Amino acid sequence: MGSAASVSETTVLDSSNMGSSNKQGTTDEEIEEMLKSTLNINNETQDVNLKTPERKPKKRRQVPEEDKAIETIEQLLKDTLNTKKQTQDEHSIAEVQETYPIPIIEPVEVSMAFDTFLHVDGSLYTCFTENGIMMYFNDTKGIVPFPEDWYSQGRFINGNNEVSSKPLSSESKQMIPSLVEDERTGGLYIPGRGMVMTYMFEDRVNICKYFHSDSGTWLVLPLQWEMNIDFIKRRVRQVKEALPGLVDYKEITAALRQCKYDADAVISIFLSIFGDSLLKAPEGMENFRDTNYFRDYIEKEQAIEDLKQQLKMKCNEVENLLLRNKCLQKVNDHMSEMIYPLTQRLAELEIDQEESHAKIKAMYNQRHKTLHGKVIIKKAGSFIEPEILLEVNKITRALNISNKELSSTLKIRFSEMELLMKRLLNPVFKLMEAALSSAQELEDMRSLYKKEALARKMLYNRLQEICGNVRVFCRCKGYSPTTSCIILPSDEELVLMYKGSKKKFAFDKVYSPRTTQEEVFEGIRPIIASCVDGYNICILAYGQTGSGKTYTMMGSEDNPGVSIRSIRELLHLCNERPMITYKLKISMLEIYNEKLYDLFSKIPKSSLEIRNQGKTVVVTDLTEFEIKTEEDIKSITRLGEKNRRVASTKMNISSSRSHLVLILRVDGTDKVSGVKSHGTLTLCDLAGSERISKTEALGQRLVEAAAINTSLTSLSQVVFKAIKGNALHVPFRNSKLTHLLQPGLSGDAKACVFLNISLDVPNYEETITTLQFGSSVRQVALGKATQHVTHNTEVKTDN
Numbered sequence: 001m002g003s004a005a006s007v008s009e010t011t012v013l014d015s016s017n018m019g020s021s022n023k024q025g026t027t028d029e030e031i032e033e034m035l036k037s038t039l040n041i042n043n044e045t046q047d048v049n050l051k052t053p054e055r056k057p058k059k060r061r062q063v064p065e066e067d068k069a070i071e072t073i074e075q076l077l078k079d080t081l082n083t084k085k086q087t088q089d090e091h092s093i094a095e096v097q098e099t100y101p102i103p104i105i106e107p108v109e110v111s112m113a114f115d116t117f118l119h120v121d122g123s124l125y126t127c128f129t130e131n132g133i134m135m136y137f138n139d140t141k142g143i144v145p146f147p148e149d150w151y152s153q154g155r156f157i158n159g160n161n162e163v164s165s166k167p168l169s170s171e172s173k174q175m176i177p178s179l180v181e182d183e184r185t186g187g188l189y190i191p192g193r194g195m196v197m198t199y200m201f202e203d204r205v206n207i208c209k210y211f212h213s214d215s216g217t218w219l220v221l222p223l224q225w226e227m228n229i230d231f232i233k234r235r236v237r238q239v240k241e242a243l244p245g246l247v248d249y250k251e252i253t254a255a256l257r258q259c260k261y262d263a264d265a266v267i268s269i270f271l272s273i274f275g276d277s278l279l280k281a282p283e284g285m286e287n288f289r290d291t292n293y294f295r296d297y298i299e300k301e302q303a304i305e306d307l308k309q310q311l312k313m314k315c316n317e318v319e320n321l322l323l324r325n326k327c328l329q330k331v332n333d334h335m336s337e338m339i340y341p342l343t344q345r346l347a348e349l350e351i352d353q354e355e356s357h358a359k360i361k362a363m364y365n366q367r368h369k370t371l372h373g374k375v376i377i378k379k380a381g382s383f384i385e386p387e388i389l390l391e392v393n394k395i396t397r398a399l400n401i402s403n404k405e406l407s408s409t410l411k412i413r414f415s416e417m418e419l420l421m422k423r424l425l426n427p428v429f430k431l432m433e434a435a436l437s438s439a440q441e442l443e444d445m446r447s448l449y450k451k452e453a454l455a456r457k458m459l460y461n462r463l464q465e466i467c468g469n470v471r472v473f474c475r476c477k478g479y480s481p482t483t484s485c486i487i488l489p490s491d492e493e494l495v496l497m498y499k500g501s502k503k504k505f506a507f508d509k510v511y512s513p514r515t516t517q518e519e520v521f522e523g524i525r526p527i528i529a530s531c532v533d534g535y536n537i538c539i540l541a542y543g544q545t546g547s548g549k550t551y552t553m554m555g556s557e558d559n560p561g562v563s564i565r566s567i568r569e570l571l572h573l574c575n576e577r578p579m580i581t582y583k584l585k586i587s588m589l590e591i592y593n594e595k596l597y598d599l600f601s602k603i604p605k606s607s608l609e610i611r612n613q614g615k616t617v618v619v620t621d622l623t624e625f626e627i628k629t630e631e632d633i634k635s636i637t638r639l640g641e642k643n644r645r646v647a648s649t650k651m652n653i654s655s656s657r658s659h660l661v662l663i664l665r666v667d668g669t670d671k672v673s674g675v676k677s678h679g680t681l682t683l684c685d686l687a688g689s690e691r692i693s694k695t696e697a698l699g700q701r702l703v704e705a706a707a708i709n710t711s712l713t714s715l716s717q718v719v720f721k722a723i724k725g726n727a728l729h730v731p732f733r734n735s736k737l738t739h740l741l742q743p744g745l746s747g748d749a750k751a752c753v754f755l756n757i758s759l760d761v762p763n764y765e766e767t768i769t770t771l772q773f774g775s776s777v778r779q780v781a782l783g784k785a786t787q788h789v790t791h792n793t794e795v796k797t798d799n
């Protein structure tokens, strides 16, 4: 194979025909003819390369039929030489070579450039240049000139890729000058293509970054976020449209990232690897939907925002319509008020008119003529002077005229009013119709909003599930380079060294002694948000006495810990959502010797009872305060701490011997949909986890230690079983602590455990117990996603 020079497709076909003929029956003349023709073809091929000097000689893509044909020719030539050696001693191989200087033993490397042309109809054609003319292989016609109009109907997809006519052997690998055999070289199996050689080139690429305002630097966007940028989305769509067979959007985005966001380059690469199989969507995947929860979540958020806007606009519209309706009704009432006195006045005038007519008529009837031709009117036995009569007549006429004018004015007014009423009636009806349809739309929108809000909640929950429903953070306290037994190799790892042995632990986050309260809170801030959505959240601090649990949970007034910051965050989140009315209530209690004490109660109660109520637990008679402002937080927690101190003195308890629990209930009512949500945030500063043997306790201290031991052991069991989610029975009632924490450690609740440790050697035993507790919780919590689990490794060092 290596010795065969590349030949044109026609030659290959001819040669394969030759190969299939009966070798035994081949005459010397025929063999000579074949050798000569092969020689001529080789010469011709060389000529072709000479005639097209502007093209770099390219190695040809391997075609199986060609290989076979070339192999056949080689075999035939070898057979011929052997046969000739056997039968004609006078003709040695050297003579044959002398006669026919074919590069069989020392082959001349002749190559041709083959390109692959992708036609818009999806067909792929192999092309090459012969005597400066572009030719291609046509299935029916053989090799024919490349049609001119095709240049605009497709493109060459491997124009720059030179494909060797031989498979890459280890020798040929060495022939590639720029490659150095080091860790940058490698191999990769590509289905349908076999093993291919790979090399890590140093190249400049475009990178999509986002501006991180906190640090004032540009950071690389994670791939899934990058996929949501419009520019990238367009490019991904472009690649997806060209290659429907690609179904993984992440894969496309990653490829784009590598190809300087050049969609054409990505299409070429995929096509050159997988061929035209990508031009069709895989069966059953035509309606494939990329499951990108991040994008879904963002889109849902956007949709909800739009719906809220629309809803707001519709509400405004309805309000406007109702206002207009009210105004029109007022105008209507006003008109009616005006019409009423006018109608009355008209009636009075009509009566007056009638009376006047009657009087005039009576006067005329009593009229008599006098002797002197004067008209005398007799009225009730007396006579009226004609002048007076005329005067009366005049007045009556004038009265009549004014009467007529008045009634015509009234008529005009009436008709005007009627017209106005008619004109007003139409808009009023329209307004009523619009109000009705708006109410319907409002209702539709409400249900859509409800649906979207639910979907958002589910997506958020899913996101949290993916990230793990239980997070374990480790916070270290104190540091003395001489006595420290702990090394922190990274933000998520911790190595504990003691007497020559090393134990490695991995957690969601490991905080060094220098970490601030603010930074610690940032780690749990996202979980707090889901409490406002109606989830139960539980945050615990676990560790030996003096390891910093209270500092982490409560902190000081000027540098508050997780609890105070969480309540502040809850207040802030509630105020940020004007569409929902929230009520935030707080209670504070202490568990000592398996008994519950209300820290907000004025009269210290002996002990409180816990009762199960449906899926929640209720502490009977527990005092609750509503929190509305940041000031409330301060004054309420101060009161709790003061009561705790008083109780501690009375009962002779050390604060480290009891569990302090803060319970926040967040009840929300959506003003639009009426949906109610109930979330709880339980913040717990556990009692010191040191073992009884270490405390050397006696009497009351021994009872205390036993109670703590029971509750912490029960906590471990509960956490493992509840988080695993498949335990038939979770022993929540084994201790008051686990019973109280039940809502925050079961169902779809989210929990967060702070492991507080001290870095000093004397605390080694306690530290390792704390770390083992956290490590077991984390392993169970992340059971689903095994690739995230970093198993504890115990390495014995040599020394």
Ligand SMILES: Nc1ncnc2c1ncn2[C@@H]1O[C@H](COP(=O)(O)OP(=O)(O)OP(=O)(O)O)[C@@H](O)[C@H]1O
Residues within 6 Å of the ligand: 476, 477, 478, 513, 543, 544, 545, 546, 547, 548, 549, 550, 551, 552, 655, 656, 657, 686, 687, 688, 756
């Ligand atoms: N990360 C820290 N940075 C600075 N000081 C700290 C840190 N953690 C704890 N401290 C200090 O260490 C001391 C003991 O801490 P803290 O009271 O929080 O321990 P604890 O585990 O709650 O103990 P206990 O079980 O007795 O309540 C306190 O004075 C506290 O201010």
